[in-house]
Amino acid sequence: VQVVESGGGLVQAGGSLSLSCTVSGGAIDAYTMGWYRRAPGKEREFIAQISKSGETYYRATMQDRFVISRDVARNVVFLQATNLYPEDTAVYYCKAGAIWGQGTEVTISP
Numbered sequence: 766v767q768v769v770e771s772g773g774g775l776v777q778a779g780g781s782l783s784l785s786c787t788v789s790g791g792a793i794d795a796y797t798m799g800w801y802r803r804a805p806g807k808e809r810e811f812i813a814q815i816s817k818s819g820e821t822y823y824r825a826t827m828q829d830r831f832v833i834s835r836d837v838a839r840n841v842v843f844l845q846a847t848n849l850y851p852e853d854t855a856v857y858y859c860k861a862g863a864i865w866g867q868g869t870e871v872t873i874s875p
Contacts (some may be wrong), residue, residue, distance in 0.1 A: 766791040770859045773869030784869060785828055786842040786859030794819075794837050796862040800844045802855035803868075809858065815842065851871045 772784040799814035813833040
């Protein structure tokens with residue numbers, strides 16, 4: 766199973782972004798899929814997850830700006846974020862079960 770994130774880049778503060786997580790070699794509804802991030806100099810932190818049945822769960826401090834969703838037919842999980850701050854600058858990772866992707870870098874400019 767391979768997990769590949771995409772959609773990172775440079776975004777202005779106040780803007781929004783949409784990240785994608787593509788899984789090959791396995792079906793996304795066979796795993797709990799999660800999004801995490803690691804900001805510069807900080808530990809990796811949980812953002813959100815979507816269960817095999819499609820139930821979502823969020824880190825409390827992020828649930829008002831981040832939305833996790835999935836397209837089972839396309840085997841892709843998404844993370845949409847709005848009202849971004851420079852503090853959201855991080856490498857964003859997707860996880861399928863216990864399998865991590867390499868991450869996609871997001872930079873929020875002031």
